[in-house]
Structure formats: C-alpha cells, structure tokens
Amino acid sequence: MDNTLVFIDAGFLSKLSKYFGKGKYLNYDLFRFPKYISKKQNLFCKKTFYYIAPPFISNKSSPEEIRRKKDYDNFIKIISKNKEFIIREGRCQRLKIDGEFIFKQKGVDSLAVIDLVNVLIDYPNIKKIILIASDSDFVPVINNLNKRGVKTILYTYYERGRKARFSTSNELIKSVYKYVLLTKEDFTSCPINN
Numbered sequence: 128m129d130n131t132l133v134f135i136d137a138g139f140l141s142k143l144s145k146y147f148g149k150g151k152y153l154n155y156d157l158f159r160f161p162k163y164i165s166k167k168q169n170l171f172c173k174k175t176f177y178y179i180a181p182p183f184i185s186n187k188s189s190p191e192e193i194r195r196k197k198d199y200d201n202f203i204k205i206i207s208k209n210k211e212f213i214i215r216e217g218r219c220q221r222l223k224i225d226g227e228f229i230f231k232q233k234g235v236d237s238l239a240v241i242d243l244v245n246v247l248i249d250y251p252n253i254k255k256i257i258l259i260a261s262d263s264d265f266v267p268v269i270n271n272l273n274k275r276g277v278k279t280i281l282y283t284y285y286e287r288g289r290k291a292r293f294s295t296s297n298e299l300i301k302s303v304y305k306y307v308l309l310t311k312e313d314f315t316s317c318p319i320n321n
Contacts, residue, residue, distance in 0.1 A: 131170040133161035136260040137179035147311040159317040176213045180232040183219040236264045243268045263296035278304035
C-alpha cells in the first residue's frame with residue numbers, strides 16, 4: 128500500500144458533517160477519518176494537514192465568544208497531541224452585510240496551497256494525495272502537482288440545482304485524477320471509541 132497525505136479543509140468538512148447530521152454535527156473520530164478514506168483508495172495515510180480558523184473574537188468579547196474560543200482552544204490542544212496531524216490556522220473575519228454579521232475564514236486556502244506545493248519538496252516519494260475540499264482556488268496547484276507526477280484524489284460533495292447548499296466547480300472536478308463524493312457513511316464508519 129502506497130503512502131499518501133490528506134489535506135482537509137476543516138470548514139468544508141464541518142459544514143458537511145452538520146448537513147449530514149440534519150443540523151447537528153455528526154460525532155466521528157477525526158483521527159480515523161483520513162485513514163479510513165485513504166484505505167478506501169488503497170493508500171496509507173502518512174500525515175494529515177488540517178486547515179482551520181479560530182472563532183471570531185470582538186474587542187468587547189461576549190460570553191458566547193469566550194466560550195467558543197475556549198472550546199476551540201481545547202479542541203486544538205487535543206488534536207495537536209497527534210503527531211500525524213499538522214494543524215494550520217488562518218483567521219476568522221466578521222463582515223456586516225445588510226445589517227447581518229457573516230463570518231469568513233481568511234488565509235486558510237493560502238496555507239493549503241503552500242503545503243500542497245511543498246509536497247514535491249518535503250515528500251518526494253508521495254505520488255497520490257487526497258484533498259477534502261470544494262474550492263476552485265486549488266485548481267492551479269493541482270495542475271502543477273499533476274505535471275510533476277503527483278495525482279490528486281478529491282473528496283468533495285455537491286448537489287445539483289439553483290438552491291443547492293453545496294457546489295463544486297467543474298474546473299476543480301476536471302483538474303483532479305479522481306473525485307469521490309463524501310457520504311454520511313464516511314463519517315459514521317469512523318465512530319469515536321470511548
């Protein structure tokens with residue numbers, strides 16, 4: 128079984144988990160998940176790169192913001208102990224649009240692109256990688272890797288129709304060696320062992 132690296136857009140995976148859980152996040156073992164999907168591709172997960180942004184904290188933090196930050200810090204502390212996980216943190220931006228606050232991750236995709244480019248240098252024996260994402264920003268780096276002999280397997284999810292909650296660009300689908308639609312069973316097949 129050949130080694131692989133798994134690159135996870137945590138925001139996308141979290142949103143998908145909540146969608147499959149019908150509004151509640153699915154409970155699954157985050158450490159087993161990349162190993163499970165790698166094994167489905169007859170690959171062994173050597174390392175997982177996990178891209179995330181901490182929750183937004185305003186200058187005058189509310190109790191809810193403080194609680195979310197504490198929960199986030201505890202989560203990061205736990206997953207940081209796993210030497211097979213490499214955590215990359217962007218930042219969270221709050222924007223006010225039409226009187227409503229929306230939150231966006233910033234810098235996360237850029238960190239992923241840097242790590243994807245560095246596969247060629249840091250992991251020269253890796254010939255297939257797995258990317259869990261839906262963003263077309265990855266197309267140029269995927270094309271670059273492909274030209275240099277590294278194939279990308281994309282795990283994503285999309286729906287058809289105007290009001291679809293999930294979409295993946297055709298350019299991203301066309302750029303990869305293979306794509307696989309994630310399912311609820313991919314999550315539930317990795318239960319947390321207490």
